Amino acid sequence: MGRLFLIDLEGDYYSCKHCQTPLALAQHLISRPPGFHWIFSEVVNVSFGEREEDLMVLEGLPSTRMDAFCVKCESKVGWKFESDHVEAPGYRFNLERSKILEPGEDPNMPPPPPQDA
Numbered sequence: 001m002g003r004l005f006l007i008d009l010e011g012d013y014y015s016c017k018h019c020q021t022p023l024a025l026a027q028h029l030i031s032r033p034p035g036f037h038w039i040f041s042e043v044v045n046v047s048f049g050e051r052e053e054d055l056m057v058l059e060g061l062p063s064t065r066m067d068a069f070c071v072k073c074e075s076k077v078g079w080k081f082e083s084d085h086v087e088a089p090g091y092r093f094n095l096e097r098s099k100i101l102e103p104g105e106d107p108n109m110p111p112p113p114p115q116d117a
């Protein structure tokens with residue numbers, strides 16, 4: 001492991017609940033489906049675990065999944081989904097609602113109750 005570089009984000013961003021490291025810009029939020037995971041197009045300051053096949057799909061096509069970890073405190077914050085299918089290559093990131101703070105959210109406040117999916 002080399003020196004740890006953290007990327008600072010300008011503007012509103014979502015951050016790690018444990019160490020407040022910036023993880024994703026608010027403008028990169030794709031959607032907030034009801035439930036526990038929010039979907040982003042880009043994230044920063046995360047490292048990825050083993051690539052594994054996943055039964056979930058990206059845009060209706062098979063994809064692989066990698067766990068995503070905060071680079072600073074190493075807590076798991078979500079997953080990366082990736083598809084190299086020729087018709088819809090791409091990727092997206094799911095961050096766990098319970099592991100991140102919204103822009104301006106107080107880290108000392110308890111998380112909101114989970115919503116029914």
Ligand SMILES: [Zn+2]
Pocket residue numbers: 016017018019020021070071072073074075
């Ligand atoms: Zn962290």
